[in-house]
Amino acid sequence: MIARAASELGLELAAFVPYRLNRLAVGVSNHLSDIYRERFGLDVPAWRVMATVGSQHGCTAQYIAQSTRMHKTRVSRAIAHLEKRELIERAPSTADRREREVRLTKAGRRMYAELVPLVLERERDLLACMPREQLRGLLAGMEALETFLGLQD
Amino acid sequence: MIARAASELGLELAAFVPYRLNRLAVGVSNHLSDIYRERFGLDVPAWRVMATVGSQHGCTAQYIAQSTRMHKTRVSRAIAHLEKRELIERAPSTADRREREVRLTKAGRRMYAELVPLVLERERDLLACMPREQLRGLLAGMEALETFLGLQD
């Protein structure tokens, strides 16, 4: 414990991993949201709902909330907003009448089909800033943290 | 580009790096904020101001804003809040009377001295979930992304 005495005298925020991680997440999110915000008028919750419903047709709000780790009220409002824009539609579930099955409309599917390739291309562009081996290292480290924090799945 | 055709059919949010990064940042932030929130009654902006002022005595709000990448209004309100709690104090700068030099009070220095070791210990605990070499890989990858996005320093 003597070894870390020096680093405790002053905490350097710029070298502090939690801070760097947050700054990085914000930076990456901004880099990405250029696409779905300016180009398609989606904010973060709406984008996540679109992304989830696009691959899990007929899922419930509850499923979206768990899958995206967003608060259920945030999901509820994002869905309401997207429904008003006629990008998704809801039908009461036959099995459980508390639930409502969420689906993309025709316009929603069109947007999804246009949006996903652009977003994935952005991700590739971003990750192309480092060599393959380094990327593997980054992902492995992220996975370790996710496991430690009970986030992965 | 043929190789990625399959992955474009459906975007899996759980494997999407921007989303994972955001989730990770939130998780790490929560893991950390247990300390400064419940124990010291600080929220994220207040904690960042404390951390910055603690190592840069007499700095300005502008400096804090750049250093933490927070909006200047967010900084302004965090400072006002901390001043009300008498953890920091402000004195008009002699050189430039628009500025106000921000310093920790005696109580602020006491809290800082108590807080920083706990926070750094939390960081170490977190990073101890992976072997040393993997941590090096994670940090290298993060640095590459920071450079690419023009974030570092």
Place this chain on the structure above:
DNA sequence: CACAAATGGTTGCGCGCGCAACTTTTACGC
């Protein structure tokens, strides 16, 4: 079968954020 507990989902409320506008002071251009 009835009643309590739990679940899916929505809404009212308070709060904190970012934007824009503003005040005060300093720097720049001629």
Place this chain on the structure above:
DNA sequence: GCGTAAAAGTTGCGCGCGCAACCATTTGTG
């Protein structure tokens, strides 16, 4: 030096978020 632009910092405003409370429905338990 005077006037305009720019910078430090604060404040009013609208908005989106999370919390808690709520409604409707379903599940569990005696």
